[in-house]
Amino acid sequence: MSEQNDVQGWSSENQRQVEGTDPLERQTEAHRHVSHQGRGGAGVPQGGRQDALAGLRKWRLERDDISDPGGRVYRDKAGTVYHSVTRILSATAPEHQQKALQRWLERPDSERDRAMAAERGTQAHNHAEYILKTARKLAANAANKRGAYREGCDGLERPPSAITAWALQKAIQGAPRPAWSASGFARGLRHWIEANVTAIHAVEFSIHHPAGFAGTADGLFDIQGTLCICDWKTTKKSIHGDMSATLEGYKAQAGAYSLGLTHLTGIVAPSAAIVVARRTGAPSVTLLGEAELRRAEDDFLERVGRYFLAINPPY
Numbered sequence: 001m002s003e004q005n006d007v008q009g010w011s012s013e014n015q016r017q018v019e020g021t022d023p024l025e026r027q028t029e030a031h032r033h034v035s036h037q038g039r040g041g042a043g044v045p046q047g048g049r050q051d052a053l054a055g056l057r058k059w060r061l062e063r064d065d066i067s068d069p070g071g072r073v074y075r076d077k078a079g080t081v082y083h084s085v086t087r088i089l090s091a092t093a094p095e096h097q098q099k100a101l102q103r104w105l106e107r108p109d110s111e112r113d114r115a116m117a118a119e120r121g122t123q124a125h126n127h128a129e130y131i132l133k134t135a136r137k138l139a140a141n142a143a144n145k146r147g148a149y150r151e152g153c154d155g156l157e158r159p160p161s162a163i164t165a166w167a168l169q170k171a172i173q174g175a176p177r178p179a180w181s182a183s184g185f186a187r188g189l190r191h192w193i194e195a196n197v198t199a200i201h202a203v204e205f206s207i208h209h210p211a212g213f214a215g216t217a218d219g220l221f222d223i224q225g226t227l228c229i230c231d232w233k234t235t236k237k238s239i240h241g242d243m244s245a246t247l248e249g250y251k252a253q254a255g256a257y258s259l260g261l262t263h264l265t266g267i268v269a270p271s272a273a274i275v276v277a278r279r280t281g282a283p284s285v286t287l288l289g290e291a292e293l294r295r296a297e298d299d300f301l302e303r304v305g306r307y308f309l310a311i312n313p314p315y
Helices: 003-017 023-037 046-057 085-091 095-105 110-146 161-174 180-196 244-265 290-311
Strands: 073-075 081-084 197-209 213-223 226-235 272-278 284-288
Touching (some): 081 085, 085 213, 085 244, 110 161, 110 197, 161 197, 180 272, 213 244, 244 290
Parallel strands (some): 081 213, 226 272
Antiparallel strands (some): 073 081
């Protein structure tokens, strides 16, 4: 069975088999089906991928705080339940990571520090988002006037990289300054984006997947000419700090976004970049090639399976 037909099969025959069962049980069955049969795809023809990607700019799920007020759970119009990517990753993190987080949260000033860290991260993300969205509009206008768009073998249209470089420079010149507390993080992201992004396909795109998860990635860009899922992070740790355990979770997160992107658009990204901005200096960048990104997808699906079995164990 092909991957495209596999997902279509889940959405019809298998859905009827579990109709009327508990929503969490349906998601567990969906995960078992998808992880056993393959990642799947939405069956989107190559010529329709640009429009399918554009459709991911808007979040189409509704947050469900009634049935689960303690976490990020969403529903679509049909009532299908999706759990957030970050919640799944947190719940399936290694035990030593969960204990370390708990110890940190028990510190007297943890709530204040957490709020400050969240604000810095938001400011840095917003700065990068403004630059990329502005540059995308500028590049689109310039490329349309010149008839310079070209469709790649992946079905996505691109302006010449020189137009993107010009648009990024213009966007950076007019970008609002971030708050002082976030300026170093924002500067690191800004410099990396200017030096590496050669085409802007999507600035923030939202995904969901029949295995029962949903989330939002920071962007889909060409990085030095290669299609790449990008995720921005911020940390106060120095460049010498050990982030190996945290990085494994970041890789699985990229795998989740890749799975969702392929399911909804048919686009198979050959790479991902995890860009960790720091208070000073250049970001720490981890690039995942195609083989490592496919392993990250497998890792995330395995964690999804553990997550749903833990909250909805079989009888």
